[in-house]
Amino acid sequence: MTEVIRIQEGVLADNDRAAEDLRLRFRESGTCVVNLMSGPGAGKTTLLERTAEALQGRLRLGVAVGDIQTSRDADRIARHGVPVVQINTGDACHLDARMVTPAADHLLPLGLDLLIVENVGNLVCPAEFEIGEDAKVVMLSVTEGADKPAKYPLMFHVSRLMLVSKVDLLPHVDFSMEAAIADARALNPDLQVIALSARTGEGLDPWIDWLLGLRDKARGR
Amino acid sequence: MTEVIRIQEGVLADNDRAAEDLRLRFRESGTCVVNLMSGPGAGKTTLLERTAEALQGRLRLGVAVGDIQTSRDADRIARHGVPVVQINTGDACHLDARMVTPAADHLLPLGLDLLIVENVGNLVCPAEFEIGEDAKVVMLSVTEGADKPAKYPLMFHVSRLMLVSKVDLLPHVDFSMEAAIADARALNPDLQVIALSARTGEGLDPWIDWLLGLRDKARGR
Numbered sequence: 001m002t003e004v005i006r007i008q009e010g011v012l013a014d015n016d017r018a019a020e021d022l023r024l025r026f027r028e029s030g031t032c033v034v035n036l037m038s039g040p041g042a043g044k045t046t047l048l049e050r051t052a053e054a055l056q057g058r059l060r061l062g063v064a065v066g067d068i069q070t071s072r073d074a075d076r077i078a079r080h081g082v083p084v085v086q087i088n089t090g091d092a093c094h095l096d097a098r099m100v101t102p103a104a105d106h107l108l109p110l111g112l113d114l115l116i117v118e119n120v121g122n123l124v125c126p127a128e129f130e131i132g133e134d135a136k137v138v139m140l141s142v143t144e145g146a147d148k149p150a151k152y153p154l155m156f157h158v159s160r161l162m163l164v165s166k167v168d169l170l171p172h173v174d175f176s177m178e179a180a181i182a183d184a185r186a187l188n189p190d191l192q193v194i195a196l197s198a199r200t201g202e203g204l205d206p207w208i209d210w211l212l213g214l215r216d217k218a219r220g221r
Numbered sequence: 222m223t224e225v226i227r228i229q230e231g232v233l234a235d236n237d238r239a240a241e242d243l244r245l246r247f248r249e250s251g252t253c254v255v256n257l258m259s260g261p262g263a264g265k266t267t268l269l270e271r272t273a274e275a276l277q278g279r280l281r282l283g284v285a286v287g288d289i290q291t292s293r294d295a296d297r298i299a300r301h302g303v304p305v306v307q308i309n310t311g312d313a314c315h316l317d318a319r320m321v322t323p324a325a326d327h328l329l330p331l332g333l334d335l336l337i338v339e340n341v342g343n344l345v346c347p348a349e350f351e352i353g354e355d356a357k358v359v360m361l362s363v364t365e366g367a368d369k370p371a372k373y374p375l376m377f378h379v380s381r382l383m384l385v386s387k388v389d390l391l392p393h394v395d396f397s398m399e400a401a402i403a404d405a406r407a408l409n410p411d412l413q414v415i416a417l418s419a420r421t422g423e424g425l426d427p428w429i430d431w432l433l434g435l436r437d438k439a440r441g442r
Contacts, residue, residue, distance in 0.1 A: 040260040040344045040373065041365025068345065070371050091375065093314065093345035121372070122345055123261045124289065124314035143364035143387070144262025150291050151342070152261065154312070166364070172393050 015129050018097035022104060022132030026115070029108045031062075032218035033115045034211070035095075035131055037155065038139035039148075040121035043165040045073045046198040047139070047207075048118060052080035054208045059113035059215065064103035066095040066120045073118065083110055094125035097132060114215050123152040127159075134218050139163040143173050146180035149187060156184045161192045161210060168197040236350050239318035243325060243353030247336070250329045252283075253439035254336045255432070256316075256352055258376065259360035260369075261342035264386040266294045267419040268360070268428075269339060273301035275429045280334035280436065285324035287316040287341045294339065304331055315346035318353060335436050344373040348380075355439050360384040363396040370405035377405045382413045382431060389418040 026033050038044050048063055055061045062083045065073045074086035085103040087095060100117060107115060117133065119126040127136075138159040140148055143166055149156040156162065162184055164177065177195065184191050194210060196203025247254050259265050269284055276282045283304045286294045295307035306324040308316060321338060328336060338354065340347040348357075359380040361369055364387055370377040377383065383405055385398065398416065405412050415431060417424025 039262065039342065040369055041362075067372050069374055070368070072368055072372065091349075093343070120345070121260065122314070122343055124341070124343055125346070128312075141262070141364065143362065143390070147291070147293055148261055151288050151293065153290055169364070169390070169393055172390055 012128065015096045015098070018101065019130035019132045022097050022100060024132075025104060025108060026132055026134075029111070030219065031108060031112045031115050032215040033117065033131075033133045034214070035117050035119060035126075035133040035136045036139065037119040037123075037126045037136065037159070038121060038141070038165075039123045039144060042121070042139045042141040042144065043198055044118050044121070044139055045076055047163070047165065047196070048077050048116060049080055050198045050201070050204055051116070051208070051211070052077060052082040054204060055114070055211070056081070059212070060111060062107040062110060062112040062115045063118065064100060064107065064115065065118045066099065068092070068120060083107060083112075089120060093120060093122050094129050095119050095131060096129040100131045114211060123148065123155050127155040127157075135160040135214055137161045137163060139165050140180065141166040142170055142175040145174075146176045146183070149180060149184035153187050156191065157187045159188065159191065161194065163207065164193065164195040166197060166199075167195045167202060168200045233349065236317045236319070239322065240351035240353045243318050243321060245353075246325060246329060247353055247355075250332070251440065252329060252333045252336050253436040254338065254352075254354045255435070256338050256340060256347075256354040256357045257360065258340040258344075258347045258357065258380070259342060259362070259386075260344045260365060263342070263360045263362040263365065264419055265339050265342070265360055266297055268384070268386065268417070269298050269337060270301055271419045271422070271425055272337070272429070272432070273298060273303040275425060276335070276432070277302070280433070281332060283328040283331060283333040283336045284339060285321060285328065285336065286339045287320070289313070289341060304328055304333075310341055314341060314343050315350050316340050316352060317350040321352045335432060344369065344376050348376040348378075356381040356435055358382045358384060360386050361401065362387040363391055364394050366395075367397045367401035367404070370401060370408060374408050377412065378408045380409065380412065382415065384428065385414065385416040387418060387420075388416050388423060389421045
């Protein structure tokens, strides 16, 4: 068991080096990078479709999408005229810096202002792996329940922003926004929160403003 | 990278041995074991609360609950008079046979007919680890979307039964039952399917019957 843990630490140290390389490349190319994470089906891809529409003509957006299999998410986003790279992880339950590198090779020469990396749908493992990003964002849908921050603490601890998604479904589910935010901020007092629905458009403006603000701050690096 | 893969294979082989030990112990004690898996918030704990109520007086049920942190799920289930062990995995994104062993030590002396192991909420990693179970069951909520079987293929390939949960929300979400079942059966032609809602009770009877049938088959081992 100790053996395994040592190997795992080695994997994370290797990843940190690859992530640092990516971070330098992102800075040099002036690209702000967001690592978007959630459990399966929280609505990452649908939000990215709406985000691509909202940012059209305002900044140059690119997307890298991690999935174990299929290119369904990339196909959906590409329809909105955004350059997209699908990363199939095979059996890996997360993206790491090495998997993101070929996507960066492909996308950075396009001169992007903002690159959003949609991670594999998993509230656990993606939180452990740096990918050279400016900010980690976790999305929690109201259908998943307000107990998730306490049950998946690392994810909420490392994220700068929590998106509470599918708020159009609030009348039909038992979800306490107050409890979810309180539990998440107990883990991470500085966590920002935006509640939204990609379906109704509620909360999309604050999300777009947040992205634009992050990009402006990244430019000042 | 090859190094890591070899270590991973070693981990899985070690786990298979521990799982085989568990399997023998489950047989000797006449306990049928179900490994219940899903993404975060699909409704495993709520279903187990309803299951505990429905099985009361019909068979001796025990539950082991895997979570990274908190004992919230175990506390919820224990209120229904069922013996429960909470397994906190620390940072592990799945249950393996070694983590289940102390729970078995605690629960098997109680003379259970059925032990349901609620795995960590994760559609990826739990599928790789045998825990000596009679059957793996995957739960997919209609709020997660019908594309999940194709995107998380191993989970649907290794499971005997797919529970499609939260069907009371079908009027409010875009979910094609036909597409989800077709994609899942493309990976696993023998996959059984039960659609249910722990909230309304729809589909609970077929689930209870399925459990009783599995237990009867396990008795004949």
